C-alpha cells in the first residue's frame with residue numbers, strides 16, 4: 589500500500605507530498621489538519637492487518653514533488669485516507685522515531701532526549717508505540733522494501749521519583765521546577781516542589797505523543813493499555829505505583845487576524861485554543877493544578893504563520909497538568925465519552 593498525504597516538514601517548512609510509509613528522511617513531520625484519517629487500531633505485538641486505500645473527494649491543486657514515485661493519484665484536499673495502526677512495545681529500532689516525537693514536545697528544552705528515549709525503550713514492560721500495520725500479510729520477506737520503522741506515536745510513563753537512575757530524569761525534574769517557578773502561581777509551585785522533593789509521592793511523567801493529525805480516538809486504547817500495564821507492573825511490585833501524573837500538553841493559540849470561520853468542525857465558536865492532542869483537554873478537568881507558557885521562540889517557526897489553511901497565526905504553547913493518579917480511570921472514561929459524542 590502506498591498512502592499519500594500532504595505533510596509539512598518541520599525542518600524545511602515545505603508543504604510536500606510524502607509517503608506515509610516512508611516519511612521524509614530525518615525530519616519531524618506532522619500532518620496538515622485538513623486531511624482526515626480513517627483508521628483502525630490494534631494493540632498487539634504480532635498481528636498484521638490489512639490497510640486499505642483512499643477515498644477522495646473535492647478539488648484543490650496538486651503539488652508536484654520530488655521524492656514520490658509515479659503511478660499514484662495526486663493528493664486532493666479533504667482526502668480521506670484509511671490507515672491501520674497498531675500499538676506495540678517499543679524496540680531498539682524505534683529509537684529515532686521516538687526521539688523525534690519527544691522533540692516535538694520538548695523542543696529546545698534542556699532534556700537529553702537520547703537518554704529519555706533509551707529509558708522509554710528499556711522499560712519495555714510499560715508503554716506502546718504506534719506503528720503502521722504491515723500492509724501485506726503475505727509478504728514476510730526479510731528483504732521487503734517497505735519495512736516501516738516509523739513511529740507515529742508513543743504513550744508511556746517515566747518515573748520522576750527515581751531520580752538517580754538517569755540524566756534525563758533529573759533534567760526533567762529541574763525543568764518542571766524551573767518552569768513552574770517561572771510560570772505557575774504559588775500554589776502550583778509549592779505543589780510541584782512538594783511532589784518532587786517528597787519521595788513518598790511517586791510522580792510519573794505521562795508521555796502521550798503522536799503525529800499531529802492522528803485522531804484522538806487512538807489515545808483511548810493506548811491509555812487503557814497503559815493503565816493495564818501499570819496495574820500489572822504494580823501487582824508484580826515493579827516501581828510503577830504512581831500517586832500523581834504530570835502531563836505536558838501542546839497547545840496552539842490562534843490569533844485571528846482575519847476572522848473567517850472556514851472550518852466549523854465543532855459547532856462552537858471558533859476555538860481560540862487548539863489542543864494538539866484533543867483528548868488532553870479532558871485531563872485538565874481532573875488536574876489539581878496547571879501552568880502554561882509560550883514556546884514560540886523554541887520552535888523552528890514552521891508551525892506558526894505558515895499554515896495557509898486558516899488565516900490565523902498559531903502560536904505554540906505548552907500547558908503542564910498535574911493530576912492525581914487515582915483519576916486516570918475517570919479521565920479515560922471521560923475521554924471515551926467525549927469521543928463518542
Ligand SMILES: *[C@@H]1O[C@H](CO)[C@@H](O)[C@H](O)[C@H]1NC(C)=O
Pocket residue numbers: 700701702703755
Ligand atoms: C545524552 O545521553 C546519552 C545516553 O545516556 C549520552 O551518551 C550523551 O552523552 C548525553 N548527551 C549529552 C549532551 O549530555
Ligand SMILES: *[C@@H]1O[C@H](CO)[C@@H](O)[C@H](O)[C@H]1NC(C)=O
Pocket residue numbers: 747748749750751790791826827828829830831
Ligand atoms: C519510582 O522510583 C522510586 C525510586 O526508585 C521508587 O521508590 C518508587 O516506588 C517509584 N515510583 C513508583 C510510582 O513506583
Ligand SMILES: *[C@@H]1O[C@H](CO)[C@@H](O)[C@H](O)[C@H]1NC(C)=O
Pocket residue numbers: 894895896
Ligand atoms: C499563502 O498564500 C498566499 C496567497 O494566498 C501565498 O502568496 C503564500 O505564498 C502562501 N504561503 C505559504 C507559506 O504557502
